[in-house]
Amino acid sequence: MNPHDSALKLARKLSQAGHLALFAGGCVRDRLLGVEPKDYDIATSATPQEVLRLFPGSNEVGAHFGVVIVRHHGHATEIATFRTDGSYKDGRRPESVEFSTPEEDAARRDFTINALFENPETGEIIDHVGGLADLQTRTLRTVGNPEDRFQEDALRLLRAVRFATRLGFTLEPATWAAIQQFAPSLQRISVERIRDEFSRILTGPHRALGIELLTRSGLIDIFLPELRDLIGCDQPPQWHPEGDVYTHTRIMLDMLDDEAPLALVLAVLLHDIAKPPTRTVDPDGRIRFNGHDALGATMAENILRRLKYPNSLIDDVAFMVSRHMQFMHVQDMRTAKLKRFMATPTFIQELELHRVDCASSNGFTDNYDFLVSKRGEFDNSPTLPTPLLNGRDLIARGLSPSPTFREILDDALTEQLEGRFPSRDSALAWLDNRLNPQVP
Structure with a gap:
């Protein structure tokens, strides 16, 4: 059973029990935009207690705010009682809620396109706030006074940017002005909620526009102020005719596929984050950014830890930033080094970066084309084959683990990758000669 049919059955059960039940919010918006919703929300006149009686065993976590999660045929559907919210003293959540009517429920929502209802049986759209007109003109507008909406919950500032960029909508002027005005209030929001909205902006279409809106509004200053330093950081024009580091980064973001993984997008966003602090100018006027890759990896790690991203993602992004300048040397690498370079788990993402x-x-593709060709060549054999020598071979010859121990194994693998060991016997002969050189 698909999510729509599952939600329809739940809505019917509510209706048969004498309650009004309507599809609400994002699922209505998406269906009108021709996008199949991944999940459905139901707004109803039934109280949480009445919902729980109809669907025993459901999740009561949000019952205080009139929300119950019902699981049905593998799908989780949010069923929320029509409500109005009390005051938002902390700028994050309402102090209280009161159960109400569809009209009042629509009036407390964030944006008009998210405040539409749909009759599940007839498909009739119920619009109390002008959301249909905004869908037709592709306009993102708050419900009611934008200043009130953003003061109620400052996370809506980021949600506005997310919806505008993911849907390709234009921010209505008063809404945009209020975002700029209330940007500092984002400081009230937990870093985890900010991170999640930021990630959604980065992993959707028009992500470069998202960065531009975050920067122009001042929102970026609250959680990633280092990005602003890229603006006006000029680069050698012979290598970067496109302009400053910020412009370069924006163009890169635009060039990524819409489905690019978050780690790659973050690596692109932060790959040159250390250019401003490393920028120097030679006496002849040449601009340099010596060491920006190494410092950038450290800065990227610090930024992502501050935003509480998972350790595995932080490690991948910092690693990609640390190596992005090495691609200019790939054609000069020995075969063994090149194979190791290409054998890392992040290599495919690094190649796209x-x-x-x-x-x-600069438009140069020599190194990229070379690596693509080498990938095809190396596909016929493992990039990093199983080593012919291992630690047991060294221990059997009386060695103990030490820096020399590791050095011998690394050298052995290099010889193997260079094709100098046709067999394990030849590898063992090399080892014996390494430990006891034969004097001619």
């Missing part, structure tokens, strides 16, 4: 890095600036 390199592609958009060059395409957004």
Whole structure:
């Protein structure tokens, strides 16, 4: 059973029990935009207690705010009682709620396009706030006074940017002005909620526009102020005719596929984050950014830890930032080093970062084309084969783990990757000669 049919059955059961039940919010918006919703929300006149009696065993976590999560045929449907919210003293959540009517429920929602209802049986759209007109003109507008909506919950500032960019909508002027005015209030919001909205902006279409809106509004200053330093940080024009580091980064973001993974997008966003603090100018006027890759990896790690991203993602992003300048040397690498370079779990994402890095600036594709060719060549054999020598071989010859121990194994793998060991016997012969050199 698909999510729509599952939610329809729940709505019917509510209706048969004498309650008004309507599809609400994002699922209505998406269906009108021709997008199949991934999940459905139901707004109803039934109280949480009445919902729980109809659907025993449901999740009561949100019952205080009139919300119950009902699981049906593998789908989780949020069933919320029509309500009005009390005051938002902390700028994050209402102090209280009162159960109300569809009209009052629509009036307390964030944006008009998210305040539409649909009759599940007839498909009739119920619009109390002008959301249909805004859908037709592709306009993002708050319900009622934008200043009130953003003061109620400052996370709506980021949600506005997310909806505008993901849907390709234009921010209504009064709504945009209020976002700029209330940007500092985002400081009230937990870093986890900010991170989640930011990630949604980065992993959707028009992510470069999202960064532009975050920057122009001042929202970026609250959680990623380092990004503003990229603006006006000029670069050598012969290598970067596109302009400053900020422009370069925006173009790169635009060039990524809409489905690019979050780690790659963050690596692109932060790959040149250390150019401002490393920028120097030679006496002849040449601009340099020596060490910006190494410092950038440290800065990226610090930024992502501050935003409480998972450790595995932080490690991947910092690693990609640390290596992005090495791609200019790949054609000079020995086979063994190149194979190791290409064997990392993040290499495919790094290759895409390199592609958009060059395409957004000098347009050179030599190194990219070389690596694509080598991938095809190495596909016929493991990039990093099982080592022919291992620690047991060294221990059997009387060695103990030490820096020398590791050095011998690394050298052995290099010889193997270079094709100098046709067999394990030849590898063992090399080891014996390494430990006891034969004097001619």
